[in-house]
Amino acid sequence: MNRLLIKTILFPAEPRSFFLRRSIQILARTLHLFCAGVLIGAYLFAQPKETLDTWVLATVASGLFLLLMDLHASVIYLFEGRGLAVLAKITLTSLISFFPQYTLSLLLTIFSIGSFSSHAPRRYRHKLLWLKETLDR
Numbered sequence: 001m002n003r004l005l006i007k008t009i010l011f012p013a014e015p016r017s018f019f020l021r022r023s024i025q026i027l028a029r030t031l032h033l034f035c036a037g038v039l040i041g042a043y044l045f046a047q048p049k050e051t052l053d054t055w056v057l058a059t060v061a062s063g064l065f066l067l068l069m070d071l072h073a074s075v076i077y078l079f080e081g082r083g084l085a086v087l088a089k090i091t092l093t094s095l096i097s098f099f100p101q102y103t104l105s106l107l108l109t110i111f112s113i114g115s116f117s118s119h120a121p122r123r124y125r126h127k128l129l130w131l132k133e134t135l136d137r
Contacts, residue, residue: 011076015074025066028065039056080125080129081120082117085113085117092106093110
Protein backbone atom coordinates (compact mmCIF):
# COMPACT_ATOMS: atom_id res chain seq x y z
CA MET A 1 0.00 0.00 0.00
CA ASN A 2 1.31 3.40 -0.73
CA ARG A 3 1.93 5.95 1.98
CA LEU A 4 -0.84 8.31 0.91
CA LEU A 5 -3.46 5.54 1.05
CA ILE A 6 -2.39 4.54 4.57
CA LYS A 7 -2.45 8.19 5.66
CA THR A 8 -5.94 8.62 4.16
CA ILE A 9 -7.25 5.52 5.94
CA LEU A 10 -5.74 6.31 9.34
CA PHE A 11 -6.08 10.11 9.22
CA PRO A 12 -9.06 11.06 7.02
CA ALA A 13 -9.46 14.75 6.20
CA GLU A 14 -12.84 14.68 7.95
CA PRO A 15 -13.52 12.29 10.85
CA ARG A 16 -15.60 9.26 9.87
CA SER A 17 -19.06 8.93 11.33
CA PHE A 18 -22.08 6.68 11.17
CA PHE A 19 -25.79 6.90 11.83
CA LEU A 20 -26.56 7.76 15.49
CA ARG A 21 -22.84 7.93 16.35
CA ARG A 22 -23.26 10.81 18.81
CA SER A 23 -26.19 9.15 20.59
CA ILE A 24 -24.37 5.83 20.86
CA GLN A 25 -21.26 7.60 22.13
CA ILE A 26 -23.24 9.43 24.82
CA LEU A 27 -24.91 6.18 25.94
CA ALA A 28 -21.56 4.35 25.98
CA ARG A 29 -19.89 7.15 27.96
CA THR A 30 -22.75 7.14 30.47
CA LEU A 31 -22.43 3.37 30.85
CA HIS A 32 -18.65 3.69 31.26
CA LEU A 33 -19.00 6.34 33.97
CA PHE A 34 -21.61 4.26 35.76
CA CYS A 35 -19.41 1.14 35.68
CA ALA A 36 -16.32 3.08 36.81
CA GLY A 37 -18.26 4.70 39.64
CA VAL A 38 -19.61 1.38 40.88
CA LEU A 39 -16.11 -0.14 40.58
CA ILE A 40 -14.56 2.60 42.71
CA GLY A 41 -17.36 2.22 45.26
CA ALA A 42 -16.86 -1.55 45.31
CA TYR A 43 -13.16 -1.10 46.08
CA LEU A 44 -13.89 1.63 48.61
CA PHE A 45 -16.32 -0.60 50.49
CA ALA A 46 -14.19 -3.79 50.17
CA GLN A 47 -16.65 -5.85 48.15
CA PRO A 48 -15.89 -9.50 47.28
CA LYS A 49 -13.54 -10.30 44.39
CA GLU A 50 -16.39 -11.68 42.26
CA THR A 51 -18.20 -8.34 42.48
CA LEU A 52 -15.03 -6.41 41.69
CA ASP A 53 -14.25 -8.64 38.70
CA THR A 54 -17.68 -8.02 37.19
CA TRP A 55 -17.27 -4.25 37.39
CA VAL A 56 -13.66 -4.33 36.19
CA LEU A 57 -14.79 -6.23 33.10
CA ALA A 58 -17.72 -3.89 32.48
CA THR A 59 -15.54 -0.79 32.90
CA VAL A 60 -12.77 -2.09 30.63
CA ALA A 61 -15.26 -3.28 27.98
CA SER A 62 -17.15 0.02 27.89
CA GLY A 63 -13.88 1.98 27.81
CA LEU A 64 -12.57 -0.17 24.96
CA PHE A 65 -15.81 0.40 23.05
CA LEU A 66 -15.40 4.18 23.46
CA LEU A 67 -11.78 4.01 22.32
CA LEU A 68 -12.71 1.99 19.23
CA MET A 69 -15.43 4.49 18.33
CA ASP A 70 -12.94 7.35 18.55
CA LEU A 71 -10.29 5.45 16.57
CA HIS A 72 -12.90 4.69 13.89
CA ALA A 73 -13.36 8.43 13.40
CA SER A 74 -9.59 8.95 13.04
CA VAL A 75 -6.40 7.62 14.59
CA ILE A 76 -5.40 11.27 15.05
CA TYR A 77 -7.37 10.92 18.31
CA LEU A 78 -4.38 9.19 19.93
CA PHE A 79 -2.14 12.22 19.28
CA GLU A 80 -4.54 14.80 20.67
CA GLY A 81 -4.79 15.79 24.32
CA ARG A 82 -7.88 13.63 24.86
CA GLY A 83 -6.26 10.57 23.29
CA LEU A 84 -3.12 11.01 25.34
CA ALA A 85 -5.31 11.16 28.44
CA VAL A 86 -6.85 7.82 27.44
CA LEU A 87 -3.39 6.33 26.90
CA ALA A 88 -2.38 7.59 30.37
CA LYS A 89 -5.53 5.97 31.83
CA ILE A 90 -4.73 2.66 30.10
CA THR A 91 -1.16 2.79 31.42
CA LEU A 92 -2.34 3.49 34.98
CA THR A 93 -4.94 0.72 34.69
CA SER A 94 -2.21 -1.75 33.74
CA LEU A 95 -0.22 -0.74 36.83
CA ILE A 96 -3.00 -2.11 39.05
CA SER A 97 -1.83 -5.66 38.23
CA PHE A 98 1.67 -4.85 39.46
CA PHE A 99 0.71 -2.70 42.45
CA PRO A 100 -2.60 -4.03 43.79
CA GLN A 101 -2.05 -2.25 47.11
CA TYR A 102 -2.53 1.04 45.22
CA THR A 103 -5.69 0.01 43.37
CA LEU A 104 -8.00 2.57 44.92
CA SER A 105 -5.49 5.41 44.51
CA LEU A 106 -4.89 4.43 40.87
CA LEU A 107 -8.63 4.19 40.18
CA LEU A 108 -9.24 7.62 41.68
CA THR A 109 -6.37 9.06 39.63
CA ILE A 110 -7.72 7.45 36.46
CA PHE A 111 -11.21 8.79 37.19
CA SER A 112 -9.79 12.27 37.82
CA ILE A 113 -7.83 12.25 34.55
CA GLY A 114 -11.01 11.23 32.74
CA SER A 115 -13.03 13.97 34.36
CA PHE A 116 -10.45 16.65 33.71
CA SER A 117 -9.79 15.61 30.10
CA SER A 118 -13.52 15.41 29.32
CA HIS A 119 -14.25 18.86 30.69
CA ALA A 120 -11.11 20.66 29.59
CA PRO A 121 -11.58 23.38 26.96
CA ARG A 122 -11.79 22.13 23.38
CA ARG A 123 -8.46 23.77 22.50
CA TYR A 124 -6.73 21.39 24.95
CA ARG A 125 -8.79 18.27 24.27
CA HIS A 126 -8.27 18.52 20.51
CA LYS A 127 -4.77 19.97 20.56
CA LEU A 128 -2.49 17.94 18.33
CA LEU A 129 0.64 17.57 20.41
CA TRP A 130 2.83 16.07 17.69
CA LEU A 131 2.57 14.70 14.14
CA LYS A 132 1.18 18.01 12.82
CA GLU A 133 4.10 18.54 10.44
CA THR A 134 3.92 14.93 9.26
CA LEU A 135 0.19 15.15 8.54
CA ASP A 136 0.44 18.48 6.74
CA ARG A 137 2.76 16.99 4.10
